Amino acid sequence: MNFLVFLGTERASTPPRPARLGERVAAACCxxxxxxxAAHILVDPLEIDLPKPFKPHFSYAKGKAPFQLEELEARIASADGYVMVSPEYNHSMSPSLAHLLNHFGSSLFSYKPSAIVTYSAGQWGGARAAVNMRTFLSELGCLPVSAMVHVPQAQEVFDGDGAYLAGTDKDRWDTYIDRTIRQLMWWAEAANRQRASGDLPAPAAFRSAPSQRNAPD
Known part of the structure; x- marks a missing residue:
């Protein structure tokens, strides 16, 4: 299985402290x-120079999109599933994560599962963002598995490399995170077999414009 782990933070300054707390959480998922x-690639929005103003990948003429969009499109298309790591902003998912994902049509993500992982420096672990993410990811086509990971006070759980800090109940955290990872892998394997069979619903999700999904006039 091959997975993409999307890191949903760009802010490298403080607050919060430590900066880019999501790096620790994403590293722990990896x-x-x-x-x-399971093979995996970390997708860091700070390493991707997105076009400004916003222009989705599918709106470019074939072969004319910026290289980094082309590269990420190929990775999204070849992945078997996705781990979405996000903090919470105003009860919603990370704006940087939504902005990055919005560059790609649902046909790249369709018929593959995703896992929701949220975190915070405070007590709620980004749980309210996860509710918002279920709707977003379902519309994108990569339906989230039922189990989720929420990490409150993540700076007290993981060090900068995603390893557990001293005094953390490692076995309990592994069991908690693995519930989501194992669901993701189970669904990814099942979806992979079904996609390989060629028995996919038709017509496919839009590839050039959202209007392809509109109801008849």
């Missing part, structure tokens, strides 16, 4: 994927 032998 570590648990490693434990199951």
């Amino acid at each position: 570590r648990r994927l490693d434990a199951y032998g």
Whole structure:
């Protein structure tokens, strides 16, 4: 299985402290994927120069999109599933994560599962953002698995490399995170077999314009 782990933060300044707390959480997710032998790539929005003003990938003429969009499009298309790591902003998902994902049509994500992982420096662990993310990811086509991960006070759980800090109940956290990872892998394997069979609903999700999904006039 091959997964993309999307890091939903760009802010490298403080507050919050430590800066880019999501890096720790994303690294911890990668570590648990490693434990199951799953290949993965971390997608960091700070490493992607998105076009300004906003222009989605599918609106470019074939072969004319910026290289980084082309590269990420290929990775999204080839992945078997996705881990979406996000903080909470005003009871919603990270604006940087939504902005990045909005560059790509649902046909790239369709018929693949996703996992929702949220975090915070405070006590709620971004749980309210997760409610918003279920709607967003379902519309994108990569339906979230039922289990989710919420990490309150993440700076007290993980160090800068995503390893557990001293005094953390490692076994309990592994069990908690693995519930989501194992669901993601189960659904990814099932979806992979079904996609390979060629038995996909038709017509496909839009590839050039959202109007392709409109009801008849």
